[in-house]
Amino acid sequence: MPIANFLPTNVDYARFLPELILTVAGVLIMFLEALRSEGRRTNAGLVAILALVLALPAALMSSSGPAFQGMLVIDGMATFFRTLVIVVGLLVVFSSTDYLRRENQESGEYYALILFSIVGQCVMVSANELVMIFIGLEISSIASYILAGYLRDDARNNEAALKYFLLGSFATAFLLYGVAWMYGATGSTNLTEIRRALISGAAPPEALIGVAAALIFVGLAFKISAAPFQGWAPDVYQGAPAPVSAFLTVGPKAAAFAVLLRIFLGSLEPIAARWAPAIWVCALATMVVGNFAAIMQSNIKRLLAYSSIAHAGYVLVAVAANSGTGSAAAMFYLAAYAFTNIGAFAVVTYFSRKGERYVGIDDFAGLAQRQPGMAAMLTIFLLSLIGVPLTGGFFGKFYIFKAALDSKLIWLTVLGLLNSAVAAYYYLRILVVMYFREPGESVETLPPAGALLQIAVYGSAVGTLLLGIFPSLILDFANRAAIR
Amino acid sequence: MPLGPLPAAVPPSWYLTLSAILFALGVLGFLLRRNIITVFMSIELMLNAVNLSFITFSYVLKRNDGHIFSFFVMVVAAAEAAVGLAIILTVFKNRQTLEIDEVSSLKN
Amino acid sequence: MDALLFMIFAAIAVICGINLVVQTHPISSALSLVGVMGALAALYLLLGGEFIAAAQLVVYAGAIMVLFVFVIMLLNAGTEKKMTVRPLGKYLGAPFLLLFFGMIAYMIQRILPASSPVVFGAFQGGTALEIGRSLFTVYLLPFEVTSVLILIAILGAIVLARKEVD
Amino acid sequence: MQQLWLIPILPLLGFLLNGIFGKRLAKPVINAIAVGSVLLSFLWVVKTLSGLGAFSGGLDQTYKEHYYTWIQSGALNISVDFAIDRLTAVMLMVVTGVGALIHIYSIGYMSHEGGYYRFFAYLNLFMFFMLILVLGANFLILFVGWEGVGLCSYLLIGFYFLEKFATDAGNKAFIVNRIGDFGFALAIFLVGFHFNTLDFTTVMTQVKGMPIEVSAGLFTAISLLLLVGATGKSAQIPLYVWLPDAMAGPTPVSALIHAATMVTAGVYMIARTSQIYLHSTWALDIVAIVGLTTAFVAATIGLAQNDIKKVFAYSTVSQLGYMFVGLGVGAFSAGIFHLMTHAFFKALLFLGAGSVIHACSGEQDMRHMGGLRKYTPITMVTLLCGSLAIAGFPYLSGAASKDLILEAAYEHAPWMYWVGVFTAGMTAFYVFRAFFMTFFGEYKGKPASGHGHDDHGHDDHGHGEPHESPAVMWIPLAILAVLSLGGGFINIPHFLEPIFPLQEGEPARWLEYVATAAGLGGIALAYLFYVLSPSLPESIASTFKGVHTLIYNKYFVDEFYDSTVVEPIVGGSRQLLWRVGDVRLIDGIANGIGSTARGIGGILRRAQSGYIRSYAAWVIAGTVLAIAYIGFMGASR
């Protein structure tokens, strides 16, 4: 076959446009940084925002179909998740600027890293090749490692970065090993090929696929912080800069879930009987670990970290449902959770003040009286995390458990519902201190929130409520995009 | 493994077994070593083991996708090494130690 | 002949691997890792991976390990005081690791369909030519995207290791 | 249309006017409203009855007026209806008549009381409910009145609400009555369920239509439950305990509510539902026995009381017992007859007692009275009439009705008769004991003795000199005296014949003689003890120490109830249900769940050690499990 057949066409580039835009912007930022004279404030943030705003329509409008010899496949799900991570990036950038200025650590690299990591996630969610998935995963992860340790003079940051990095690469090794086995068993690393191999007459011994699937699952489960691979999450989310934690709890997680859905609900669907029960157990373990460990936390970032573990558990329930509704539910939930959690972290970022000194729950005492607006927003986010109606969190939960019941996972549903009742307890504790306690000294000196941060907070709040009141906005899309 | 007189050529499964052994050794290193750098090297060992599997499989399948894959693994490993070592440097700058267990201030 | 070579290099690889784990000084661990890599490079050749074998030596043994050694020197990390194992590592990790290895080995020996023994030169797909072809045709995109990865690596190094601006 | 509704509404208006504006009104106005309203309704009763020809042999079946539907649910329709038949007529006359007199009397008696308007408002409210009770054409309306009069008695007993004993007595009255109502209500439910209506005429005709033997069980149940209600309201054993305490209220209240009208509601109710009782002879016997026992026991207690009102209270209980006996032995008309006469003479006795107390400025203990005949002649004379009437002096009202009952009892079972007669003797004795202790001998009141335990302070004339009551008080006394003398000649049994046919055959004359003899004997004995040789009682009391203390302390019934019912319930609720059941058990479980959750959290926390290599160990473990699950165990599926 002549090389010419392999030259990328415009269609290929068009379908790859969001990644291109973001990459170019990233490179541009690096140049700007190099040229920036000392002491002048960087405007990399602006560039990043522009790039993301541009990438958004590119992602939404990109025609669907394969690209680059089937390395990528742009389908509904890819579009959904690409849009999601780009929006996430936007919100994170908004909520970061003030933070970086406060810690006077603002520099272009930060934004470049965010952009690159988003590129990685975009690649992940649209990849149809284990190679692409692997590379995308690595791009997003390595960027995250750096971001987690961004304030390099802060011991918490270093530790977070180190833990995230070591354990991350450790897990990646397992993922790779799994990929190797998958390759050996099916003779291909292309997801479509793999599926074909599984249903073809000369199907490879299932046990092999099983092992490969298991190892791949471990790698992804680590990224989505599912029990028992969740160990790193609380430490990293607590140690990393608050906006970065927000990003980590949402962006890479969403991408990893997308991959999980693609691989397991897509390619490995023929052997669902093997992996579904494992995910069942994993989902339950994750919910329990997340919720029950969170009960005891006194540090809000850590509490939110555990809560994010718990929520990963809920999404896993949707995955375990192994159905179109299930994947749609997972997608919707991730979207709702993205808004909610970024918003929550944004408020926490604001309340924590320079050097994140005030992240103890008691430091939030009486904030409702000092900062009614922000407190109200945090209330909305917490209610969404609890799963109170008219918030995205509620509808997400509802739809997930609906999917689970569709697939006759009655016990998982019941246990999940009870879990969400338990969860109410620790979220309420935050509301309690914010509203029912009298203000402590820590809230006396609270500078007004910056405009960008406010955009992030109110934006996420609007998103959360919209998804709660008019879920159809996204749900219909998710239902159409869902695998099967 | 079948013992007895050494055959002229060994089956691929031997290569795979070797890679499994190396992978396990890597994990063991991760679990046992206390020096952060050594731990990191254990990871590299694991990656190498994986590469061996890839190469072996692509020999079995008579396709070179495995080679490509392991090539990318190397690239990634290189990148990881750069970043990882940088992180290790910052940690050392802050704590003056490479003892992995002393990097455990974040916990409940 | 092939078998013998395999035996030799496998032995080297395993011994170096074990050495990596038991050595308490990073430098000796690093050197034994280089050993493993060299041995693997040889095995790659046996499996017909010319290009990969070369890359292994150049990228891994050459670049990466040098970097390691460099950092070790830079931080002049001494020997670990003494071998302590986290109880969890011992009681949870070790036995499970054995299980893990057992399972994989079982898979390799029993489940994996037997295939013809490895003969040097039986597979020609690993030449630089072949690799290059697939790299610039089918695998063009990943190859290009890895550039972003490298970019990030550079960026990371800058962000984390550069001097304070102020 | 006779506008029956006016009869109860008038007092209600009085209540509303006095209740809402009373505080701002002058006493004469209040009197006008209160007494006026009752007098008007009395006149309206007379007009209605004559209109219905009750006095001219008419009204031999029920006349009914329908106002509006109260409750309509499914087949059950309960409407606000009033009905009049001859039984009602009697009750109406008694209630409004006696009620009016007592209202008038109260003007004088309460003249110096605080909360004047409040008193009359309550009194009018009572009239309203009592008339509802009497006029009600179905069980539920009757029950409305039934509960309403209970409420008023609660309010009036607790009229001196600054005093704990008064409010205690009020609560006791209400709650004991509730226990009775519990039975009554259940009876109503049974009726409502089995007849799908609560209307008296409908139910009674249905019952009449049934052969006796049909489901006697059901009727027994209904009648016994009704009886429970009656014992509550009419202070029969075992629920009589509230009545004596009820004397804590002002004396006119005791006269009106706790002697003349309300307490007889039970008798009225049984008479009203007589058809059901007639279907269960067994129940009737129980009624009789309850009545007889009550009559006897109460009389014995009455022998040893020193508080003049208490004496009359127990005598009331005992007389009500007589009425029950009358009902129980099937002589319903006799029962009602006695109800009426008793209303006369017992109202008289109470009002007289009130006048005496008034005279002694609040003193109620007879041991501190005596010799009052010099000071209060009119009161003495009227009281004498009352005492003679109750003692069964020939041709007086009491004798007439009581003898009828006793004769019927003899027909039914001779032993009942004898017990009744003996009780009659005792009655005569203790009534005259009171009479003599009060009016004969020397005045033993401490000069300037202020107020007895119930302090309706006559602060303006707290001096020792007893004094005759004003006309507004003694005129009612006089009227009642006349009635209790002549009341016997109103031939109620004949009047009620259409409802309660009389059994043929003249009873033996000697029965009357014996009864009368017993009465006279009682009087004589009292004269001997308390006029001729006042030392005798003490010596007898000391000789029969045990018996005396027993009856002096009313057989310790209150104490018994307290220790067996009240204490266990209260204590049990506090210690067992609340402290243990609620707080420890249920909340304990709830909090237990919480703490377990926290415990699990604590364990999970420890797993989060912060050591990278421990986390790695977890990863390995997870991996192995995953492989085992997906790679190997999966095969079995």
Place this chain on the structure above:
Amino acid sequence: MSLLDIVLFLPLVGFFLLLILPKQSSRMAAMVISLAIFVVSLGLLMPYWFQYPSGHTFSTDIQWISYPPIRYHVALDGLSLWLVLLSTLLTPIAALVSWNYIDKRVKEYYAFLLLLEFGVIGVFISMDLFLFYVFWEVSLVPMYFLIGIWGHERRIYAAVKFFLFTMAGSVLMLGAIIFLYNRTGTFDYGQIQGMIQTGSLVFDARTEMILFLAFFMAFAIKVPIFPLHTWLPDAHVEAPTAGSLMLASVMLKMGTYGLLRFCVTLFPDAAHRSAPWIVGLAIVGIIYGALVALVQPNMKKLVAYSSVSHLGFVVLGIFTFTQQGLDGAVYQMLNHGISTGALFILVGFLYERRHSLEISAYGGVATPAPNLAIIFLITTLASIGLPTLNNFVGEYLVLQGTAGANFGWAVFASLGVIFSACYMLWLYQRTFFGRASESLSHHMPDLTTREWAAILPLVLLMVWMGSFAQTFLPSISVQNAAILEQTKKLRTERVAIPAPQFVEASRANR
């Protein structure tokens, strides 16, 4: 856009309005808005004034969420009509009693009050299970804040306990709702009901029982039914007056309403099979609540436990499956709303004067404050079920119905009536009778005009509802007849004991 929608959304509008308006005006604004809502809501009576339609009125049914098909379907019927009116009536009163009581963060307070009204009205009129659940949860939040922010000392404990108890129950209900949807493909109550009626939707006994229990748990906790009641006393004691008022008078009705509307009609067989033990619990609750109330040293706790007892009657009535029982139950919901609400208001008045809820802190109040004493007396009498006052009618009907179903139950349930007299009268005696201490009589002014305005409507209602029950009953009866019809449909075994022979005999005689 029917009148009902307006009544539903006005409170929400008011909520936002209050958030915008300046602090100083929020009291007045809340008062005006809530009154306006009440006036508007009176319009809902129109279809029910002259005749008694059995079907839905003011029905609005538009799509809310395309898939899964969730509809904004609200409608009014004889059952919800009065509960809605109750809510709209009590909100202005709640605003009135909070006038002086609430001095901190006034704005938020009244905002939450209106939000609460929004939630409860929604609960009573939603005809779509999902919508119902949404309102069910939404009403939870404002009450949580009302207790938590403006409550007394242990408010936090009480608020959290309240939230968690309710939450724990409702999540299971959510599961059941989803399950129903998966079986039927719709959330519309009417449609599901229809499927059950026509037999196109049939559950095996076990499934039906599980679903029934899932719903039942949620409602039982809210009512609350006997062993699940312990959150109530805490919540009441800690809540501010208006909070207790809305909680007791309206929110508890959400539970009983749910039982009647959903549990019974969606799962008739399970309901009938469970009737014996549920009735058992109800009766235990009646007696238990009364006995525990008997020994409470704290006024609000006492009233709270009395609520447990009163609501026992409601549950009892529902599960007798007799016309009288159901009518009585519904009527009793309204009665309890009025009389217990009034009790809480009056206790609030006392608290505002003396700043204590301990009964022992009072005594002799009648002397300095006679009017307060009279009103309190009337309310007391109402709540112990004195004829001509409202509770009597309800209790009578319930017990009459119970007697029809099983006389033994009636006997035990009636015991509650005795005890209720005990604890209420005892409370009244200890609080109002006796000689007033100096300090007390100085701090015990009589009712002010504002307080009259708050309490008088309720007192008049007590008398009216007690004497002219037919104003309310017919529309209720019609609805209940329909419900009975629905529950009879698949009925396997009757709970009622057959009427004895003699009745036929008597009919023969006539």
